[in-house]
Amino acid sequence: MHIQTRCATIPLVGMVSTIRQHHKGSGDSPSLDRWIPCVLLSNGDFPINFQLKPSSMLKTPQEYIDGVLSRDRLMLARTITLIESTLPAHQELARTIIDKLLPYTGKGYRIGITGVPGAGKSTYIESFGNMLTEKGHRVAVLAIDPSSTRSGGSILGDKTRMEKLAVNANAFIRPSPSSGTLGGVGRKTRETMLACEAAGYDVVIIETVGVGQSETTVASMVDFFLVLMIAGAGDELQGIKKGVLEVADTIVINKADGDNVLRAQIACKEYQTALHMLMPNSPNWSPQVLTCSALEHTGIDKIWETILDHRQKLTESGEMDEKRRHQALDWMSFLLEEGLRQWFYNDPQVKATMPTLRKDVEMKRTSPTAAADALLAFLQEKRL
Numbered sequence: 001m002h003i004q005t006r007c008a009t010i011p012l013v014g015m016v017s018t019i020r021q022h023h024k025g026s027g028d029s030p031s032l033d034r035w036i037p038c039v040l041l042s043n044g045d046f047p048i049n050f051q052l053k054p055s056s057m058l059k060t061p062q063e064y065i066d067g068v069l070s071r072d073r074l075m076l077a078r079t080i081t082l083i084e085s086t087l088p089a090h091q092e093l094a095r096t097i098i099d100k101l102l103p104y105t106g107k108g109y110r111i112g113i114t115g116v117p118g119a120g121k122s123t124y125i126e127s128f129g130n131m132l133t134e135k136g137h138r139v140a141v142l143a144i145d146p147s148s149t150r151s152g153g154s155i156l157g158d159k160t161r162m163e164k165l166a167v168n169a170n171a172f173i174r175p176s177p178s179s180g181t182l183g184g185v186g187r188k189t190r191e192t193m194l195a196c197e198a199a200g201y202d203v204v205i206i207e208t209v210g211v212g213q214s215e216t217t218v219a220s221m222v223d224f225f226l227v228l229m230i231a232g233a234g235d236e237l238q239g240i241k242k243g244v245l246e247v248a249d250t251i252v253i254n255k256a257d258g259d260n261v262l263r264a265q266i267a268c269k270e271y272q273t274a275l276h277m278l279m280p281n282s283p284n285w286s287p288q289v290l291t292c293s294a295l296e297h298t299g300i301d302k303i304w305e306t307i308l309d310h311r312q313k314l315t316e317s318g319e320m321d322e323k324r325r326h327q328a329l330d331w332m333s334f335l336l337e338e339g340l341r342q343w344f345y346n347d348p349q350v351k352a353t354m355p356t357l358r359k360d361v362e363m364k365r366t367s368p369t370a371a372a373d374a375l376l377a378f379l380q381e382k383r384l
Contacts, residue, residue, distance in 0.1 A: 061096045068101060068199045073172060076199045080174055083188045083195065098191050101198040106324070108140075108197040109311060112218035114208045114244070115228030120254045121207055122161040124228055124294035129162075131300050132203055133170040140196035141165070141173045142189060143207045172201060190221050190331055219247040220330045223320065224307050227251045231260060231267035245271075245278055250288045250306055257293035264291045284317045285310055349378045 064082070067075025082094040115121050122143075129139045141162070165171050174192065189206060196204050208218055219225045227248040245251075251271050256264035271289045280286055288306050292299030314320040344350060357371040 061093060061100065064093075064097045065100050068097075068195060069104060071200045073199075076172065076195060077174070079195050080176075080192050083191045084176060094191065098194060101194060104198040105194040106197065108193075108202045108204045109224070109307070110193060110204050110206070110222040111307065112206045112208070112222035112225045113228065114218060114225075115254075116230065119228040119230050120294050121228055124252075124254055124292070125205060125207055126162040126165040127294040127297050127300055128303070129165045129171050129205070130168060131297070131304065133168050135304075137170070137203050138201045139165075139168075139171045139203045139205065140193075140199075140201035141171065141205045141207060142192055142196070143173065143175045144189065172196065172199075193221065216247060220327055223314075223323070224310055225249050226303075226307075228254050229267065229271070230255050231263035245274060245287075247281060248287055249281070249285065249310055250290060250303070251275070252299075252303060253289070253291045254294055256291035256299065257296050282314065282319060284313050284319055344379070347378060350375055353378075 059078075064075060064079050068079055079094070079097060082090045082097070085091065085094070113121060113125060125141055125143075129141060132139050162173060166173050174196075176189065176192065193204050193206070206218060206222060225247055227244055227250070229251060231253055253264045253267050253271070268289050268291050275287050275289065290299060290303055290306065292303060294300070311320070314323070345354075353375065357366065357374060360366040361368050361371050
């Protein structure tokens with residue numbers, strides 16, 4: 001029997017996929033090919049050896065909970081798949097699992113990382129993550145990838161860009177499609193982060209698509225927000241939004257190696273000047289500007305020391321606990337708004353009326369305001 005994977009990229013532990021199982025015929029029996037849904041159970045060794053397990057078999061909530069708490073990577077991956085699913089049955093199961101896992105969360109340190117295109121986010125995270133595992137930490141990386149407009153899946157595939165970290169026994173990488181969510185942060189990123197903490201990962205890194213609308217969204221769910229920049233790519237201060245500077249806890253100039261060292265030092269001074277003109281986001285912390293080379297693994301330890309210093313100062317002042325309480329409330333508000341939006345657009349009256357009103361607006365038979373009022377009137381009717 002010959003088995004061939006359907007994945008274009010290297011499949012890793014927990015990935016739900018399909019494989020082709022080839023049975024060679026004998027005598028008058030023809031050869032048969034069939035595609036089988038499965039969950040890959042590889043530990044990341046090359047070449048990949050995997051077992052077949054039907055992906056359609058749902059377990060009980062307790063089985064998922066026990067699997068996550070026992071640090072079973074496969075069960076963690078399956079739990080995250082449930083969290084990200086849009087099927088009502090999966091969503092209900094995921095809510096039950098997260099509620100039960102909640103007492104086991106909160107011990108990890110949450111780091112958000114964003115940066116301009118070409119800043120080397122994946123290379124930096126791989127170098128940073130491997131350094132942390134060498135220090136005895138367990139690292140989870142939630143890489144928010146752009147979504148395909150056709151399939152809805154991830155486009156970039158961060159697992160293939162972090163090959164060394166992906167096979168690290170103390171690291172777990174989960175690429176998630178942004179699914180068009182504002183700022184490129186997956187709608188279920190927060191729940192996924194909690195599942196990773198419950199599984200014993202004490203450092204959770206959230207990598208976003210890039211600088212844009214995502215900075216405030218990421219900052220509202222992490223303890224430390226790091227912005228990666230590069231020197232020698234034009235006017236650095238024009239290449240980043242002021243909003244990023246306002247929420248950044250540290251700015252790191254990456255690729256400070258070779259002929260770029262001097263330019264990185266100049267950029268570092270420019271950002272230090274820019275940060276001095278802004279009001280600090282925290283009364284207990286002044287944002288730092290550092291340089292590093294993810295490729296040469298220099299300056300990475302200094303960044304971790306800065307993160308630990310930030311954690312100590314905010315914890316001792318009580319600001320960290322207060323910050324997480326506010327984040328929990330922000331989370332509830334976000335989910336409430338998303339739920340109301342989903343409920344509104346799934347309403348039968350809205351779905352029946354929307355196409356006609358959209359056409360009327362396009363043909364200028366009615367104004368956008370009048371069309372919106374007509375749709376919102378359905379909400380008033382339901383209150384009566």
